[in-house]
Amino acid sequence: MKPTVVKKILDALWYIANTVPLRFKIMGMVIGTAFIIALFTTLQVKRVMMQETMRQLQDVSCSVARELASRAPEYILVNDLFGLTRMMRSAVTNRRDLRYAFIVSSKNEIIAHTFHGGFPEDLLNVRNYPVNKSNGSPLMLNTNEGIVWDCAAPILEGTLGVMRVGVSTKRSMDVIHALLNSMLMTVTAVAICGLFFSAFLTWLLTRPINALLHATRAVRRGDYSIRVKGSSKDEIGELVEAFNDMLRRLAEVERLRKERESLRQEYLRRTIVAQEEERQRIARELHDQLGQTLASLRLDLRLIENAPNKNVMLERIDRLRNTITQEMDAIHDLVLYLRPSVLDDMGLVPAIEHYISDYVSRSGTKVDFIPIGFDSRRLDPLLETSIYRIIQEALTNIVRHSKAKTVTIILEASDQEIRAVVEDDGIGFDKKALHRKSMGLYGMEERARLLRGRLNIRSSPGQGTMIDFVIPVSGNMGVGDES
Ligand SMILES: Nc1ncnc2c1ncn2[C@@H]1O[C@H](COP(=O)(O)OP(=O)(O)OP(=O)(O)O)[C@@H](O)[C@H]1O
Ligand SMILES: [Mg+2]
Secondary structure (H helix, E strand, C coil): CCHHHHHHHHHHHHHHHHHCCHHHHHHHHHHHHHHHHHHHHHHHHHHHHHHHHHHHHHHHHHHHHHHHHHHCHHHHCCCCHHHHHHHHHHHHHHCCCEEEEEEECCCCCEEEECCCCCCCHHHHHHCCCCCCCCCCCCEEEEECCEEEEEEEEECCCCCCCEEEEEEECHHHHHHHHHHHHHHHHHHHHHHHHHHHHHHHHHHHHHHHHHHHHHHHHHHHCCCCCCCCCCCCCCHHHHHHHHHHHHHHHHHHHHHHHHHHHHHHHHHHHHHHHHHHHHHHHHHHHHHHHHHHHHHHHHHHHHHHHCCCCHHHHHHHHHHHHHHHHHHHHHHHHHHHHHCCHHHHHCCHHHHHHHHHHHHHHHHCCEEEEEEECCCCEECCHHHHHHHHHHHHHHHHHHHHHHCCCEEEEEEEECCCEEEEEEEECCCCCCHHHCCCCCHHHHHHHHHHHHCCCEEEEEECCCCCEEEEEEEECCCCCCCEECC
């Protein structure tokens, strides 16, 4: 066979071995092992029994030949050939395996034999005569009755001829074959029982594995509610338990992910709505305020143009200047509302101080603001804006909900991170009892998370509220001193 053909056959066998289901592999293993053990045991038993039986029959043939040879002289010497034949026939009758006995004289003539239908001449020629004086070794003859061991023994040291006997192996072979047949039947019966037993064990073994497979497919489709049933306490039982535990955790993670996702979407929606409202407000301001003022300015210019004299003109120019000043103040307020310029101009700490003095202290709450490690240090604008908005939301909540008397804010900057704590002694709240979509708190957490930081809200009814967060500086844009 060419090597490529062998390789193809091996590949095909490997493919089949890999694709058949697990239970067939296990059952194949059991049946294959039972078959190999049965085959080798039977062959070995047969070999040993045959060897031993053949050896025994050889011994028997020679001992019978010697015995008959020792009894033959008393008949030959008195020329009692009839008695000799009768003695030999009675030996053949009494010993069931003894097929024949005959005496060949030193002249190579048959003196007596036990064959009823005439002596078969070819039997005479299977040995060379005369045999030497010692006992002849047994010779194996293949006859139509099966194997016969032929042994020759000299009579009176060969002077009276040779006694030859034939011992058949047929009966012993029949016994051996019957034994092997019954052994094969027993092995087959045991193998069938083993097959059922292994099928049952394989079913026990593969049932949870199939269930695990089914569950894994369900998980791949996104169904985390599925659970695998398993009652065994072995390794597979433990695997099933671990798998179910993993599913429980996955379901919990998925639930949290969905919750967070819906919060994020709600936050986004509200941010877009707020932006839109903001734009509408600015548009309204521009239309109502700036539009009106510009219209009145155009009117004032026409009035100046049509002034009857210089004094009236100067008076009208003065009025125009006042109107322009008022309008500049209004635009300044609008800009301030949109983004506190102090945050851009002076930095985070002055902006928070400004917000506290402007808004929080007006509510009567005492605020201790302790900035540490800032000096004239400036952070990246996005980092400053985010921290400002988080503290602004925390303070707005305190004013709106807490009824606190005192608030402490610690804001600490190091080279690596910004840490802050906002603590009030107000009424506190139960975070778990909150409506899910509380966007202010979520927005604070989200801002911290976007900057790779983390924010904790600790509060309980009657115990005040503490919000702390840490945001790394490195990797969140550069830090520099104000130039
Ligand atoms: N410092 C605080 N003291 C007491 N209760 C607070 C405090 N901060 C928040 N809460 C409670 O938590 C709730 C959620 O706050 P959150 O800022 O998310 O929403 P909100 O302030 O009600 O509305 P907004 O979305 O406009 O901020 C508040 O309604 C309030 O009951
Ligand atoms: Mg709020």
